Amino acid sequence: MMDAGIPTGDHAQLVEWARRQQQLLTSISDFAASITRIRDYSDALQELVSRARLLIQSDMVYISLNGTDGSGYTSIVATDGVWNEEYRTLSMPLGAGVLGRVAKFGSAAQSADYGADSALVHDPNVDRIVAAEGVRAILGAPMRSEGQVIGALMAANRYPGSFNTEQFFIAQALANLAGVAIENSARLDALGAQITQLRLSEAEAREGLEAEQRLARIDEVLLSVMGRGGGFTELGEGMSRVMGREVQILDLTVRHDMRNAVAKIGDNERPLVVLSARADEPMTSTRGDGTPFTVMAATQDEAPVGAVMVDGEVDAQDEAILSRCARVLGVFLSAQNRELDAIVRRRRELIAQILAAGAGGLNIAVTNQLRELGIAEGEPFRIVVVDGSESSLGDFQHRIDLDFGLSLLYGEFDGQLVSIMPERAFARIREMFEARGARGWGGMLVGHSPALHMLEIVPEEYSLVLRVLDAARHSGHSRTLVSLDTYGAIGAFLTKVTIEPTKRAIVDTLGPLLDYDEEHGTDLADTASAYLDSAHSVAKTATMLHVHANTVRQRLDRLAKLLGDDWAEGQRGLDHHILLAANRLVGPYRGH
Structure with a gap:
């Protein structure tokens, strides 16, 4: 088991960790406000665990509150994803298990495999309930109110494995949010009064507060658009309202939102997007007509995936807003790509069911x-x-x-x-x-x-299409679009016959030739097909196969020895022509 905390590493890693924290916290600001407006205490906690499960991406999430009567227990009061009633109403001794440890000592903790974790204090009754629920991996973050640990927010999976740093961060952020949700209205009123006083007494503080509010509104735009299932147009319009001027969105990902148009990136913007991604700050340049514009890259894993752009230069406050817009765009693109990936996966499963x-x-x-x-x-x-x-x-x-x-x-x-x-x-x-x-x-x-x-005939027709493709690939077909019609009469013939008798006829008629090719690694069958296709022209056959005419003549001599001198003449020639074409369509030759 390990404690979660600030990651160690160089300065750049710490800055990146802090940036992710800020983005996640501001992304749930509107959610925090909605929690405080819910009058029913249990409804607020239930809303919190439901949202937390989606953000952490775990099998279950639950909240416990420490007893105030000195009993030494912390009790689960809200759950999402928990199956058993005993688990939903579990009371854990403070200090026992992951939950009891977090609730008692106030430090985030996890266990990659609860039942096998000898570092934990185990309670037999609790272990029985945990085993019945199938829980293996557990992550916990403490909740505080007015500086005191009041409980814990927990995430769990029904398979073993450690939670990553981002999941630790999200869990702790939401645990902090839960503590805020439990605060009383008097504390919020006092905080509002302090903010009002700061606005009246300090112009700089007022400007800073206004900037933070604008940043929060950018996050509200993201939550609103994603909640309504909106697209780039709605996102751009919301950003434009906050910026006070038109914001254009550039999408550099392969997939596109087909419901809305997206600005196209030009030669002027592309270098600036790359520079902005490297510097992690807005870049300003001028177009050919001398008008300035500013670009801020949206990144994922330090690679640019999009950008936001405004005409004109920007001041320090607008730079912060533009940077937040870019981070919001990155989150939006990531969420949209996950949604599209899920749709693609479901549709692949649908095709598999049909086939x-x-x-x-x-x-x-x-x-x-x-x-x-x-x-x-x-x-x-x-x-x-x-x-x-x-x-x-x-x-x-x-x-x-x-x-x-x-x-x-x-x-x-x-x-x-x-x-x-x-x-x-x-x-x-x-x-x-x-x-x-x-x-x-x-x-x-x-x-x-x-x-x-x-x-009902899709599986059979699918197999036939695969045979057509294989034949076209092996015969070097010149067209991109191919079907049974591409093979004329033989294609129509093969739709009406049973494949196994056709394969038998191929073996009986072409067996010596196909056996020879298989044993010697030659392509005499392709030579025979090309010779018949070209109306017995050595020159045309050589051109089709990209070989010298003498090579074709040598191969024809070998064909005569394998199939007989009259292999290309009359009825025998027609039989060979048909069965050579059929062999390309029915699948690879396996010999006798």
């Missing part, structure tokens, strides 16, 4: 989710699989995010993007690839099914 649907079909919850995305029985839809390099897939994903936002169902499977989309969405995808002057995507292949109307 693995059993004989009983899909349940009503899945079909309802699909209907919300425009996919329903009887309405045309397609399966689309995108295969390519990591960078090309990233570019394509960014493009469909821009074009479709969150309305397109797709996910990543085995390094490929898999989408199930309505026919109208596929029409836009097809136009993007086949329009005159369409951009090249550098070796990316996009396989698609025909228009489908029944969800």
